[in-house]
Amino acid sequence: MKKYLLAGLLVWMPLTITLWVLYSVLGLMDGLFGSVITAAQAVLPWGPVRDVLEGLRRIPGLGVIVMAVGLLLTGMFATNIFGQWALRQWDRVLSNIPIVKSIYNSVKQVSDTLFSSSGNAFREAVLLQYPRQGSWTIAFVTGKPGGEAAVHLSGDYLSVYVPTTPNPTSGFFLMVPRADVIELKMSVDEALKYVISMGVVAPPMQQTALPENHIHVT
The missing domain is CATH 2.30.30 (SH3 type barrels.)
Known part of the structure; x- marks a missing residue:
């Protein structure tokens, strides 16, 4: 009985955790999208527009699509000459605001290191x-x-x-x-x-081994 319970647990646990993570991300995205809808309804009080925005709020998963499109458009904007100039001006403004500059600059340095295509956070x-x-x-x-x-x-x-x-x-x-x-x-x-995996999922042995202390860092 114990053997079968463990086998069943190994089958369902990865799937359950994966679904839970995806559900959490979906809820976060929908929450952010809902906040944007609420702000738009406050700025645009016209009745028909408010009704359309409220209908968009009820569409499940729309927040994820909107956020993905927004990230894509932002990335396209940030990679052209005008976008890079605008971002430099934005960074300069935030870097002159007390308290905000400390948080913003620290987060920006870490994110640029970890996620930049030219970065090498883990070599x-x-x-x-x-x-x-x-x-x-x-x-x-x-x-x-x-x-x-x-x-x-x-x-x-x-x-x-x-x-x-x-x-x-x-x-x-x-x-x-x-x-x-x-x-x-x-x-x-x-x-x-x-x-x-706490050592459970071990990578396969490599057939050729490099000499010890052979680290290429300059």
């Missing part, structure tokens, strides 16, 4: 002894220390991110000697799956 997966000698974990190389921190570090150091399990969006940022890490042949995606 390589490595093995690192953490939190003590003899205990190994998977970390991701994010670059090399810079600024004042680099001045106080003598030798060749790497900046690495150690994710937590099963939620890799939280973790620890470390600056460690290059000699203390071992490069892994697995890709960043495979390493993330390995971390999220």
